[in-house]
Amino acid sequence: MGLVFAxxxxxIAAVALxxxxxxxxxxxxxxxYTTQYMSQLFADPRFTQAxxxxxxxxxxxxxxxxxxxxxxxxxxxxxxxxxxxxMGALIILPYAVPSIVLALGLLRLYSGNYxxxxxxxxxxxxxxxxxxxxxxxxxPIKNNLRAIALTEIxxxxxxVGASDLAIMRRIVIPSIMPGLVVGLxxxxxxxxxxxxxxxxxxxxxxxxxxxFIGVLSGGSGRLISALITAYFAVxxxxxxxxxxxxxxxxxx
Amino acid sequence: xxxxxxxxxxxxxxxxxxxESIDLDVEKGSICVLVGPSGCGKxxxxxxxxxLAAPDQGTITIDGKDVTRxxxxxxxIGMVFQHxxxxxxxxxxxxxxxxxxxxxxxxxxxxxxxxxMVDLMGLxxxxxxxxxxxxxxxxxxxxxxRALVLEPKLLLLDEPLSALDAQIRKRLRDELKKxxxxxxxxxxFVTHDQxxxxxxxxxxxxxxxxxxxxxxxxxxxxxxxxxMAVAKFIGDFNILDPVTIEQxxxxxxxLNWAVHPxxxxxxxxxxxxxxxxxxxxxxxxxxxxxxxxCVLRYMVQAKGVALKIDALNRPNMTPMxxxxxxxxxxxxADICExxx
Amino acid sequence: xxxxxxxxxxxxxxxxxxxxxxxxxxxxxxLAAVLTNSVFKEGVPSVLNYAEILGSRFYLGAxxxxxxxxxxxxxxALVVAFPIAIILRRMPGRVQDxxxxxxxxxxxxxxxxxxxxxxxLMGVSGSxxxxxxxxxxxKDFNIYSTAGLVxxxxxxxxxxxxxxxxxxxxxxxxxIEEAAKLxxxxxxxxxxxxxxxxxxxxxxxxxxxxxxxxxxxYATAEALVGSGANLVTIRIGELTAGDVFSDxxxxxxxxxxxxIILIIPIVAAQFLLKPKDSNA
Numbered sequence: 127m128g129l130v131f132a133x134x135x136x137x138i139a140a141v142a143l144x145x146x147x148x149x150x151x152x153x154x155x156x157x158x159y160t161t162q163y164m165s166q167l168f169a170d171p172r173f174t175q176a177x178x179x180x181x182x183x184x185x186x187x188x189x190x191x192x193x194x195x196x197x198x199x200x201x202x203x204x205x206x207x208x209x210x211x212x213m214g215a216l217i218i219l220p221y222a223v224p225s226i227v228l229a230l231g232l233l234r235l236y237s238g239n240y241x242x243x244x245x246x247x248x249x250x251x252x253x254x255x256x257x258x259x260x261x262x263x264x265x266p267i268k269n270n271l272r273a274i275a276l277t278e279i280x281x282x283x284x285x286v287g288a289s290d291l292a293i294m295r296r297i298v299i300p301s302i303m304p305g306l307v308v309g310l311x312x313x314x315x316x317x318x319x320x321x322x323x324x325x326x327x328x329x330x331x332x333x334x335x336x337x338f339i340g341v342l343s344g345g346s347g348r349l350i351s352a353l354i355t356a357y358f359a360v361x362x363x364x365x366x367x368x369x370x371x372x373x374x375x376x377x378x
Numbered sequence: 379x380x381x382x383x384x385x386x387x388x389x390x391x392x393x394x395x396x397x398e399s400i401d402l403d404v405e406k407g408s409i410c411v412l413v414g415p416s417g418c419g420k421x422x423x424x425x426x427x428x429x430l431a432a433p434d435q436g437t438i439t440i441d442g443k444d445v446t447r448x449x450x451x452x453x454x455i456g457m458v459f460q461h462x463x464x465x466x467x468x469x470x471x472x473x474x475x476x477x478x479x480x481x482x483x484x485x486x487x488x489x490x491x492x493x494x495m496v497d498l499m500g501l502x503x504x505x506x507x508x509x510x511x512x513x514x515x516x517x518x519x520x521x522x523x524r525a526l527v528l529e530p531k532l533l534l535l536d537e538p539l540s541a542l543d544a545q546i547r548k549r550l551r552d553e554l555k556k557x558x559x560x561x562x563x564x565x566x567f568v569t570h571d572q573x574x575x576x577x578x579x580x581x582x583x584x585x586x587x588x589x590x591x592x593x594x595x596x597x598x599x600x601x602x603x604x605x606m607a608v609a610k611f612i613g614d615f616n617i618l619d620p621v622t623i624e625q626x627x628x629x630x631x632x633l634n635w636a637v638h639p640x641x642x643x644x645x646x647x648x649x650x651x652x653x654x655x656x657x658x659x660x661x662x663x664x665x666x667x668x669x670x671x672c673v674l675r676y677m678v679q680a681k682g683v684a685l686k687i688d689a690l691n692r693p694n695m696t697p698m699x700x701x702x703x704x705x706x707x708x709x710x711a712d713i714c715e716x717x718x
Numbered sequence: 719x720x721x722x723x724x725x726x727x728x729x730x731x732x733x734x735x736x737x738x739x740x741x742x743x744x745x746x747x748x749l750a751a752v753l754t755n756s757v758f759k760e761g762v763p764s765v766l767n768y769a770e771i772l773g774s775r776f777y778l779g780a781x782x783x784x785x786x787x788x789x790x791x792x793x794x795a796l797v798v799a800f801p802i803a804i805i806l807r808r809m810p811g812r813v814q815d816x817x818x819x820x821x822x823x824x825x826x827x828x829x830x831x832x833x834x835x836x837x838x839l840m841g842v843s844g845s846x847x848x849x850x851x852x853x854x855x856x857k858d859f860n861i862y863s864t865a866g867l868v869x870x871x872x873x874x875x876x877x878x879x880x881x882x883x884x885x886x887x888x889x890x891x892x893x894i895e896e897a898a899k900l901x902x903x904x905x906x907x908x909x910x911x912x913x914x915x916x917x918x919x920x921x922x923x924x925x926x927x928x929x930x931x932x933x934x935x936y937a938t939a940e941a942l943v944g945s946g947a948n949l950v951t952i953r954i955g956e957l958t959a960g961d962v963f964s965d966x967x968x969x970x971x972x973x974x975x976x977x978i979i980l981i982i983p984i985v986a987a988q989f990l991l992k993p994k995d996s997n998a
Contacts, residue, residue: 131817134824137835137873140845144838155845198737201730207719209734215988216741221927222984223749224934226951227973230958231748234755234966257745260737278463280720281430282521286477286528287451290726296476300467312822321829321937326959336937339830343941351838354831365823430721449723 138358145351163352173353176338179248183324183334184317186252188310191259196306199264200298203271204280217261225258229326246331254323255316262312266305274301307367314364318357379442381406381564382427382532387436389419389426396422397588400436404532404581407562411579413569415611419588420568424534427566429453440531453532456525460537462517464509470520471496471505477528495527498557515546522554526563533565539574551577572612576600584608606716609636615714616642616685626680627658627708633715639688641712644676646698647705656710664702678704749977755970767971777953777972781979784950787864788932791871795928796921798872799879806880807887818884824877829937836870836942837861862943870942871932879928886920923987930980950976 145163147156167173202210232254236244244250276298283293321336329337335357342350380403387400397419404410412420425431427438429450437446445453465473471492478488496505499519509517518538525533539547555578558565569575575582576596583593584607592604603609609617615636623629644662653659662685666677674697676687687706691697698704722730759766771777806814839846840861850856860866890913898908914921936951945956950972957969 134820134873134877137832137839138827140838141831141835194736194740197733201733204720205722205727205730206734218927218984218988219745221930221934222981223745223977224930224936224951224980226934226936226954227752227977228745228748230954230970230973231750231752232744233958234751234970235748253740254744256740260741274466275461275463277720278459278461279465281428281450282457282459282463282524283465283476284450285428285430285455285457286524287480288476289451289480290722292480297465297467308819311819315823315826319826319828319831321941325937326955336829339834340941343830343834347838350834354834357831358827361823361826365819 141351141358142355144348145353145355147348147351163348164356167349167352167356172333172338172341176333176335177356179332180318180335183248183251184314186248187255187259187317188313190252191256191313192263192306192310194256195260195263195309196267196302199267200271200294200302203268204276204298213260213264216257216264220258220261225320225322226326228254228257229323232323233326245327247328248332250327251317251320251323251332251334254327255313255320259309259313259316262316263306263309266308267302268305270302270305271298274298311364311367315361318361318364380404381441382410382566383437383439384427385437385439387423387426387433387438389422389431389433395588397585400590402583402590402593404564404566406564408580409558409565409567409578411567411569411575411582412585413572413575413579413582413611414585414591416570418585420585421536423585424536424566424568427532428455428457428534454530455532455534456528456530457534458518458521458525458536458538460540462509462521462541464517464520464524466509469506469508470501470512473509473520473524474527477524481528491527495523499523513546514542515550518542518550522557526561531564533563535565535567537568537570540569540571547574554578576612584611586611602714603636604717606634606636609714609716614639614686617716618683622683626660626683626685629658631715633717636714636716637708637712639675639686640673641708642685642687643707644678644687644689644698644704645707647703657707658710659705659707662704662706664698664700664704666700667697676704678706680706752970752973752977755967756974759967767967768975770968771971771975776948780948780950780953780972781975783864783948784933787867787871787949788929791868791875791932792925792928794868794872795875795879796883796925798876799883800921802876803880803883803887806884807890814884818881821877821880825874825881828874828935830941832870832873832938833941836866836873840866840869862946864947867939867943867947867949870938871935874938875928875932878931879924882924882927883921886917886924889916889920926983926987930984933976933980 143156146159146161148158148160148162198209199213202213232250233245236242236250238245244253279297280290280293283297284290288296318335320334321340324332324334324337325340328334333341335353339350339353339357342353382402382404384400384402388398389396390398400423402410412423414420422431426433429445429448429452433446437444439445440453440455465476468476474492474495475488478491483491493505496502499522501516501519501523504512504516509520512520518541521538539550542550551574567575567578569578576599579596581593582596582599584591584599586605586607592599592608599608599612603612603615606617609615613636615638618626618635618637620631620634623631623635647661660680662678662680664676664678665684668675668677669691670688672691674689674691676689676698678685678687685706689697756767757763757765806817809817836844838844840859841847844861847856847859850859861869894912894916895908898912903911934951936955939947939949939952940955943952945952954969954972954976956963957965957972
């Protein structure tokens with residue numbers, strides 16, 4: 127188990143080491159360490175712009191995807207079993223339809239051929255990620271919903287005089303909070319790790335971190351390592367949030 | 379006119395009737411128990427009264443007001459569910475306050491009503507606890523408090539004690555009876571447990587396949603079951619058909635008998651039995667003796683027919699033993715003749 | 719399901735409409751666009767695109783290589799992830815949560831960052847390559863090859879495998895295992911006669927999704943090997959964005975064929991392996 131975990135972490139550790147190494151060639155471990163590349167990276171305006179763009183897309187994706195998906199998941203679970211069954215099929219959609227195929231379709235549709243130009247703007251990413259991210263919300267939220275006796279709670283709530291909206295707001299939504307947080311973090315990771323959509327649909331018009339990593343990949347290995355390390359730090363922070371949230375759920 | 383009046387109420391799911399032509403009256407301040415085997419339609423009937431299931435025809439009147447077409451939240455009904463249905467994200471107090479908040483009462487009044495109810499139900503130490511940390515009995519007490527704090531016109535209880543273990547069930551049952559005496563609320567209580575029904579019910583409706591087989595007070599239901607189904611469901615009767623009756627007691631009759639085990643006397647055989655009018659006797663063989671606390675149960679065979687007989691278990695008595703021959707006697711007045 | 723009045727029903731549907739609209743505009747329509755484009759050549763309806771791909775050894779080769787790599791890495795992932803998932807089941811709930819979240823992050827650790835990490839470790843002068851050469855196990859190792867792709871893919875495939883298998887293990891409750899143990903079954907016998915048959919459908923489903931995941935991988939392959947690798951996704955990317963080989967209709971045709979290859983077994987599996995959700 128520990129070995130597997132080590133193998134999981136190894137590539138990440140290697141990149142981080144490389145980012146702080148003075149020289150690392152022909153030996154198992156680096157010769158010395160420096161923060162030179164990290165500071166060089168932070169001084170690069172392209173980096174700050176890419177970070178800004180990536181955060182904009184990721185946060186935009188969080189806000190838009192959760193506001194669109196969560197109400198749909200709730201009403202489907204509570205009132206429309208048929209819709210719920212269809213939404214359940216979304217889980218496997220990202221597997222059945224690879225993102226490069228969807229990206230092709232978006233490229234065809236929103237480049238102006240049909241009067242709508244979204245490509246080259248962050249909007250195509252923010253909305254384009256929704257079908258991919260929906261299942262990230264669906265699975266944990268459904269788990270939370272299944273854990274509560276929803277029908278009885280609605281009946282009990284209605285009998286004490288509450289409207290369905292009040293029951294949703296006061297009882298159902300607080301109960302799905304852990305699942306929602308998990309969904310948000312997974313969505314964040316998805317949005318910030320995406321290369322396929324970003325590369326094909328916005329590319330140089332709106333360079334995200336992944337695009338910038340691609341641009342740098344021809345150059346200094348140290349610099350790109352520093353960049354990937356910084357990127358991974360962001361993902362790690364997001365992960366810590368989810369661990370914190372789930373542990374709070376267990377404590378309560 | 380009764381406080382709650384149900385007239386000609388029917389509901390079917392597709393082609394299967396759930397209950398049919400139900401008439402029921404519940405007096406103010408009394409508990410009416412609906413009892414019957416699972417699938418007899420009692421829970422659906424209760425849900426129709428609550429407004430959680432729509433009847434196909436018939437009317438429901440509460441306190442002179444026809445509520446048949448009203449939504450659940452407008453009926454002023456409190457309900458306690460078998461599996462509690464507490465709001466999992468709220469503390470005990472918050473569960474109780476939720477309904478009062480929907481009535482837009484001032485916070486001070488809500489707090490006062492909640493704390494009074496919490497004290498009354500003995501929930502004080504757990505007032506801030508979440509439902510997940512409560513025991514089954516405590517959860518059901520919270521559910522009851524949540525319904526009662528709104529002072530409902532009618533309290534519905536859907537097998538509220540069935541999910542609890544035997545000890546807690548007995549305690550909560552007695553508490554519920556006491557609480558009803560003190561507060562005087564009107565309630566309809568659904569159960570499949572005949573003991574619960576007899577103990578709690580001022581009136582009992584025994585349901586069988588969507589209809590009432592018998593409605594009456596507990597002593598009437600227990601003492602004089604009207605049909606075979608009621609007898610089989612309510613008590614531990616000896617049920618005898620006409621052929622058996624003739625075989626054992628040498629009497630001709632055309633109806634089935636239901637006889638309470640404690641209505642039969644059992645004694646050591648006497649050489650010359652004295653027969654009198656209205657007393658039936660027979661010789662039996664004891665096949666088993668069980669001690670059920672204050673009662674001794676004899677399992678006997680009378681001409682190949684198995685009967686059960688209960689005798690008081692007096693401390694200084696020497697009980698008869700398995701294999702002993704004995705004689706039983708039965709008074710005609712203790713026989714319930716069953717329709718169909 | 720909860721009963722609801724007419725007015726409530728309208729409001730509830732209104733909550734679902736934005737979602738349905740987005741799925742239509744950003745999922746159904748793009749797929750339809752790809753499909754439509756695949757049956758056009760130079761503005762005229764035609765099956766020539768399909769004829770060209772199915773008649774080309776180069777493009778068919780791409781499907782073959784993608785298929786082999788995907789099947790191989792899916793099998794590797796299943797074999798490695800299965801015991802890990804079983805061990806994970808025995809861990810305290812908190813540890814389970816943390817490892818699952820990390821695995822989820824790991825499955826998103828793809829593209830340039832992952833490719834680059836592996837180059838550092840296993841490239842020409844990578845640490846692991848050096849260690850292996852020093853130990854005399856290998857002479858050299860070329861990460862920029864099909865074998866390299868298998869290594870890199872296995873990284874996220876194993877993590878995904880854990881995520882896919884873990885929930886299915888819930889079907890093996892401790893009491894089943896204890897009952898078998900009391901009847902004298904060894905661990906091995908338990909898994910062979912009871913555990914694996916119970917999990918077989920789930921494992922088959924997981925294998926299929928792992929296979930699909932590898933088939934659809936573009937970013938990692940592009941970052942590691944670039945157009946040098948003859949993979950379906952690389953060819954699609956090249957036909958879309960390449961300077962020399964650009965042919966959007968042909969790209970769409972390949973994409974359609976890829977979707978067909980993936981969707982048929984996945985839909986079949988969904989019918990065969992219906993999730994037990996009757997209480998919802």
